Amino acid sequence: MVAEVNELSREEIAQAVAGYSFEVKREEKKETLPELSNVGREVVMRFAPNPSGPLHLGHARAAVLNDAYVKRYGGKLILRLEDTDPARVYPPAYEMIQEDLRWLGVEVHDVVIQSSRLEIYYEHARKLIEQGHAYVCECSAEEFQRLKLDRQECEHRGKSIRENMADFERMFTEYKEGEAVLRLKTGVDLRDPAMRDFPIMRISETPHPRVNARVYPLMNFSVAVDDHLLGITHVLRGKDHIVNTRKQEFIYRFFGWEMPEFIHYGRLKIEGVALSTSKIKEGIEAGRYTGWDDASLGTLRALARRGFRSEAIRRAMLEVGIKQSDISFSWKNLFAYNRELLEPIANRYFFVASPVEVEIHGMPEFSRDVRLHPDYPERGSRTLVLKPERGVGSVFIAKSDYEKLREGSFVRLMEGFNIEILEKGREKARARFHSLELDEAKRRRAKLIHWVPAQDRVAVEVIKPEGRDEGYGEAALKKVKRDDVVQFERYGFARIDRAGKGVVAYYAHP
RNA sequence: GCUCCGGUAGUGUAGCCCGGCCAAUCAUGCCGGCCUUUCGAGCCGGCGACUCGGGUUCGAAUCCCGACCGGAGCACCA
Numbered sequence A: 001m002v003a004e005v006n007e008l009s010r011e012e013i014a015q016a017v018a019g020y021s022f023e024v025k026r027e028e029k030k031e032t033l034p035e036l037s038n039v040g041r042e043v044v045m046r047f048a049p050n051p052s053g054p055l056h057l058g059h060a061r062a063a064v065l066n067d068a069y070v071k072r073y074g075g076k077l078i079l080r081l082e083d084t085d086p087a088r089v090y091p092p093a094y095e096m097i098q099e100d101l102r103w104l105g106v107e108v109h110d111v112v113i114q115s116s117r118l119e120i121y122y123e124h125a126r127k128l129i130e131q132g133h134a135y136v137c138e139c140s141a142e143e144f145q146r147l148k149l150d151r152q153e154c155e156h157r158g159k160s161i162r163e164n165m166a167d168f169e170r171m172f173t174e175y176k177e178g179e180a181v182l183r184l185k186t187g188v189d190l191r192d193p194a195m196r197d198f199p200i201m202r203i204s205e206t207p208h209p210r211v212n213a214r215v216y217p218l219m220n221f222s223v224a225v226d227d228h229l230l231g232i233t234h235v236l237r238g239k240d241h242i243v244n245t246r247k248q249e250f251i252y253r254f255f256g257w258e259m260p261e262f263i264h265y266g267r268l269k270i271e272g273v274a275l276s277t278s279k280i281k282e283g284i285e286a287g288r289y290t291g292w293d294d295a296s297l298g299t300l301r302a303l304a305r306r307g308f309r310s311e312a313i314r315r316a317m318l319e320v321g322i323k324q325s326d327i328s329f330s331w332k333n334l335f336a337y338n339r340e341l342l343e344p345i346a347n348r349y350f351f352v353a354s355p356v357e358v359e360i361h362g363m364p365e366f367s368r369d370v371r372l373h374p375d376y377p378e379r380g381s382r383t384l385v386l387k388p389e390r391g392v393g394s395v396f397i398a399k400s401d402y403e404k405l406r407e408g409s410f411v412r413l414m415e416g417f418n419i420e421i422l423e424k425g426r427e428k429a430r431a432r433f434h435s436l437e438l439d440e441a442k443r444r445r446a447k448l449i450h451w452v453p454a455q456d457r458v459a460v461e462v463i464k465p466e467g468r469d470e471g472y473g474e475a476a477l478k479k480v481k482r483d484d485v486v487q488f489e490r491y492g493f494a495r496i497d498r499a500g501k502g503v504v505a506y507y508a509h510p
Numbered sequence B: 001g002c003u004c005c006g007g008u009a010g011u012g013u014a015g016c017c018c019g020g021c022c023a024a025u026c027a028u029g030c031c032g033g034c035c036u037u038u039c040g041a042g043c044c045g046g047c048g049a050c051u052c053g054g055g056u057u058c059g060a061a062u063c064c065c066g067a068c069c070g071g072a073g074c075a076c077c078a
Helices: A002-007 A010-018 A057-073 A093-104 A114-130 A141-149 A161-173 A219-229 A239-255 A277-285 A300-305 A310-320 A331-342 A438-443 A475-479
Strands: A044-047 A076-081 A110-113 A134-137 A181-184 A199-203 A215-217 A234-238 A261-265 A347-349 A351-353 A355-361 A366-371 A381-386 A392-398 A410-413 A418-424 A428-435 A447-449 A457-464 A467-474 A485-488 A492-498 A502-509
Touching: A044 A057, A044 A234, A057 A076, A057 A093, A057 A234, A057 A300, A057 A310, A076 A093, A093 A300, A093 A310, A110 A114, A114 A134, A114 A161, A114 A181, A114 A199, A114 A215, A114 A219, A114 A239, A134 A161, A161 A199, A181 A239, A199 A219, A215 A219, A219 A239, A234 A239, A239 A261, A300 A310, A310 A331, A331 A492, A331 A502, A351 A457, A355 A418, A381 A475, A392 A467, A410 A438, A457 A475, A467 A475, A485 A502
Parallel strands: A044 A076, A076 A110, A234 A261, A347 A485, A351 A392, A355 A428, A410 A447, A457 A502
Antiparallel strands: A134 A181, A181 A199, A199 A215, A351 A467, A355 A392, A366 A381, A410 A418, A418 A428, A457 A467, A485 A492, A492 A502
């Protein structure tokens, strides 16, 4: 039976199988994420980035995990853009973030922008003042910190509700930036100094790109108000927010609201790429990066440009999960997931980095069709041609291969023929044609190296995260299109960024 | 310093809540074999971990205590 099936060609198998339907193994199927607790009602979750730049790998975790849970429970995901610090708003980010989410396959049901909700925060702040839970404080940050660490109340704490109401209105008109904040009256003798009378509203005179305002809620306030008003049932976020969750608990208590479920995941250490949006922005302005999709960045658009599929990133993030312990993100694992997706679609080509010429004497006419993909003959083939002049043919090989050659070395040019090195110079080698048969190469355990005929080649530049490789590609590369993902044999996967006479490819991984 | 978390193979992860079925799962990685005109894929096999020390218990990766290590927070950022 097995032998019988093995006799069949790929197409025959495809035909035989076409009649059956298979349950597609989706990522959620072997998902290891734990169940959420308290999922009686509809699950509503949110992804709440700061619009300071496009999304990066760190964001992907929160986005994918929220999305996965919402999909599992048939709930709703709200994208909330937290732009209450005008100094940190990068206007194009509002759109970029949504593009990135679409690319990631994250389904957003609703978009909320905090700067459009300032009135709501003001109203809630007034309520807190009326209830005696908040006061306007004129201490400088340093002054207050000193008192706080000393468990001392400041002189403003004892003001009447009427005074506080009046002073709050003065925040909109009279006080300058830094002169007053609204503080929540949590207590100055709380065990954790971070909890003591923390501020919930402040003044910023930095112009906001979307609204004309000067009083803004601080994160803990707007987050609590929004999470409640938007009906968020489960909050998934990094453990750097654990303290914020406890701060927000005060707000829920003062309003008599029910807390959502909070889940805090640990830090994800990602090596080798720049992630901080502010640093990236600086770098772009300084010309150190070509843009938000510079190959050395960890932004989603940079990964996309290099040929990463969003499914691979999703899988990596689901694998990482929501544990509270810190973890090191492994590029190798991501590479493996991505390779699995790319391998069947990437056609094979030869590309020699830092080319060195090898002159082959006694070379007969050579031409051979080679499959674009070894497993899919139906995709067609490319042709490797070497036309010798007076018995001398010329090819390029990669410098890394060239360095391993010695005089007398016997190597096989892949998909081609066997040669023997006669003379190895600094910039060029002389070799002689030996034979055509692969068996001969196998018998001698010859190294197989890729190559490009000198007479028919295309200039290729490969942009890598850590630099660039320049070299030649085989002539068939003239026909690749932008966005094709190819496999340069013995080199790695890359996405074609510019097609045509001069190919530019962005390197993904081996 | 104060407050609060966490520690399963190189990496990630399951198991821990409700102790025995765990001489610990899966993936990735690495090594070897088969196959293959490379790399990769595929198939087969292998390597590799419960941070340490006490305690509870017939029995502990799982519960308790301590140590060690790692992390977060102590902003008028999010």
